[in-house]
Amino acid sequence: MKQLRFSLLFLFCVLITVPAAAKGKTKVIAHRGYWKTEGSAQNSIRSLERANEIKVYGSEFDVHLTADNVPVVFHDSKIQGKHIQTTPYAELKDLKLPNGETLPTLEQYLDRAKELKNAKLIFELKSHATPERDREAAKIAVDMVNSKKLGKRTEYIAFSLEAAKELHRLSPKTPVYYLNGDLSPKQLKELGFAGLDYNYKVMQKHPEWFKEAKDLKLKINVWTVDDPEVMKEMIESGVDFLTTDYPEEAQKAVLLYR
Structure with missing residues (x-):
């Protein structure tokens, strides 16, 4: 009887501690949403919905300002030959993504996100x-996120150091990560950023940054990790986040290697 009680107690302890341990695992971010799936496209609202359906940690998306200050969700600088940042929104609003959706505005994207x-x-x-335009874009972005009451669900990333600093200044409680790969963890800590969000090749060149970041209590995100062997390497190196075009495969890799 005592042995049975001990076994049950041990099983109970295991069950209640598994979720806590799982919290320490590498978390998966869908790069430009989950777009490598039927009916989806990069940065489409459907890609956000699909990422939400498979319960990844986050869905990444890209935002430009049009010439008349309308933020739109798209990765490339041009859509169908039109340069987004020098074109008024009226000339872009009817353009289609590969899945048939129209080019989403940030407001449309966030409105759908609120429902998920x-x-x-x-x-x-x-x-x-x-730099002035970077700062202006940062203010428009933060104001819109806050107006939708999505600040607690949002994390900002940027290649522009000016934009990243302005995002942190405007929203100091929101995590901001720098993408460019040219600053050490110590420098990022001094700037007040939540961590580094670097191409995995940068981390391969600077393996010492894994420990340095952890010692400074900075988070580590790596992108864009699509190769299974690199997934394994980064997960075993202890990255906090892994950004990928193959989020379901990455979720399986996390279960295998962490």
Whole structure:
């Protein structure tokens, strides 16, 4: 009887501690949403919905300002030959994504995100033509996220150091990550950023940054990790987040290797 009680107690302890341990695992971010799936497309609202359905940690998306200050969700600088940042929204609004959706505005994207409950919003603010324009874009972005009451679900990322600093200044409680790969963890800590969000090749060149970041209590995200062997390497190196075009495969890799 005592042995049975001990076995049951041990099983109970295991069951209640598994979720806590799982919290320490590498979390998966869908790069430009979950778009490598039927009916989806990069940065489409459907890609956000699909990322939410598979319960990834976050869905990453890219935002440009049009010439007349309308934030739109798209990765490339041009859509169907039109340069987004120098074109008024009226000339872009009817353009289609590969899945048939029209080019989404940030407002449309966030309105749909409010209806979904799982995925964090990994908001990449694209670099703009000047530091002044970067700062203006950051303000428009933060104001819109806050107006939708999505600040707690949002994390900002940027290649532009000017944009990243302005995002942190405007929203100091929201995690901001720098993408460019040219600053050490110590430098990022001094700037007040939540961590580094670097191409995995940068981390392969600077393996010492894994420990340095952890010692400084900074988070580590790596992108864009699509190769299974690199997934294994990064997960075993202890990254906090892994950004990928293959989120379901990455979720399986996390279960295998962490």
